[in-house]
Amino acid sequence: MIRVSDEVRDASSVVALETTLVAHGFPPGEGVEVGLASEAAVRQGGAVPATIGVLDGEIVVGLTAEELGRFGADARKLGPRDIAAAVTQRAVGATTVGGTLAVCRAAGITVMATGGLGGVHRGWPTPPDVSADLQALASTQVLVVSSGVKSLLDVPATTELLETLGVPVLGYRTDDLPLFYAAHGGPPVSARVESADEAAAIARAHWKIGGGGLLVGRPPDDSLDDAEPLIERALAEAAALGVRGQAVTPFVLAYLHRESGGRTLAANRDLIVGNARLAGAVAVSL
Numbered sequence: 001m002i003r004v005s006d007e008v009r010d011a012s013s014v015v016a017l018e019t020t021l022v023a024h025g026f027p028p029g030e031g032v033e034v035g036l037a038s039e040a041a042v043r044q045g046g047a048v049p050a051t052i053g054v055l056d057g058e059i060v061v062g063l064t065a066e067e068l069g070r071f072g073a074d075a076r077k078l079g080p081r082d083i084a085a086a087v088t089q090r091a092v093g094a095t096t097v098g099g100t101l102a103v104c105r106a107a108g109i110t111v112m113a114t115g116g117l118g119g120v121h122r123g124w125p126t127p128p129d130v131s132a133d134l135q136a137l138a139s140t141q142v143l144v145v146s147s148g149v150k151s152l153l154d155v156p157a158t159t160e161l162l163e164t165l166g167v168p169v170l171g172y173r174t175d176d177l178p179l180f181y182a183a184h185g186g187p188p189v190s191a192r193v194e195s196a197d198e199a200a201a202i203a204r205a206h207w208k209i210g211g212g213g214l215l216v217g218r219p220p221d222d223s224l225d226d227a228e229p230l231i232e233r234a235l236a237e238a239a240a241l242g243v244r245g246q247a248v249t250p251f252v253l254a255y256l257h258r259e260s261g262g263r264t265l266a267a268n269r270d271l272i273v274g275n276a277r278l279a280g281a282v283a284v285s286l
């Protein structure tokens with residue numbers, strides 16, 4: 001049921017990459033380019049990328065560029081609970097962070113890179129929406145490099161829940177969690193690290209005592225400090241139009257990309273690629 005590419009199987013250092021952001025995080029066509037750029041960045045870090053998704057009745061670990069091209073806006077979004085149905089029904093399925101972590105556990109991969117982790121939605125409990133990413137991260141021995149959590153979430157509530165779940169939140173050369181587009185401004189991290197080696201050493205120690213996943217927050221290289229008012233407008237617009245559930249993230253991202261004149265799009269791409277590069281270095285160190 002799981003097809004691992006030859007290159008990934010033979011590699012000593014592997015970084016998993018998700019496909020939801022490829023299919024749903026960027027305008028049509030652009031996500032694939034971001035996915036390929038992330039793979040190149042993992043290689044720059046010295047590791048082998050394993051982009052993960054469901055195709056033709058299989059979970060694929062290490063999609064080819066051609067296969068990645070099939071992950072368009074019509075792909076199903078797969079959290080951990082959705083993978084089995086997508087495989088059985090032979091759907092094209094794009095894994096979220098949580099879905100990708102579930103595959104990492106099955107395939108023995110211990111490092112992953114993404115843009116932003118899912119978490120607690122603003123206004124909780126209306127809607128009562130908490131991403132399955134959190135439970136998956138808490139229960140999987142994988143280190144995830146991101147620029148914090150998705151920009152449209154309640155960041156303080158999400159970090160409280162990560163603490164409750166026992167997930168270390170490491171700041172890569174920062175004392176506070178990056179706010180996705182903005183390099184700083186989130187809650188304090190549980191520990192600051194100065195290097196990929198230090199993050200890897202903490203992960204090893206955490207796993208030795210039976211711990212689960214860890215989050216490494218890497219600030220974007222170019223901080224975009226005026227995104228917050230736009231995010232609030234996008235969420236208000238989504239609510240007014242009755243956009244709900246899984247449709248919210250693609251709606252908000254498209255709104256931001258349009259209203260910022262493409263600045264959030266470029267920032268989103270660059271931060272994902274930077275996170276993939278750091279994840280590559282962590283994987284090599286591990």
Ligand code: PSU
Nearest residue numbers: 020021025096097115116118131132150
């Ligand atoms: N952050 C982004 N774009 C995205 C996502 C996160 O900037 O597309 C995706 C990731 O795949 C993440 C998922 O795992 O959103 C979380 O979705 P949900 O809240 O429905 O669990």
Ligand code: MN
Nearest residue numbers: 118129130131
């Ligand atoms: Mn959600």
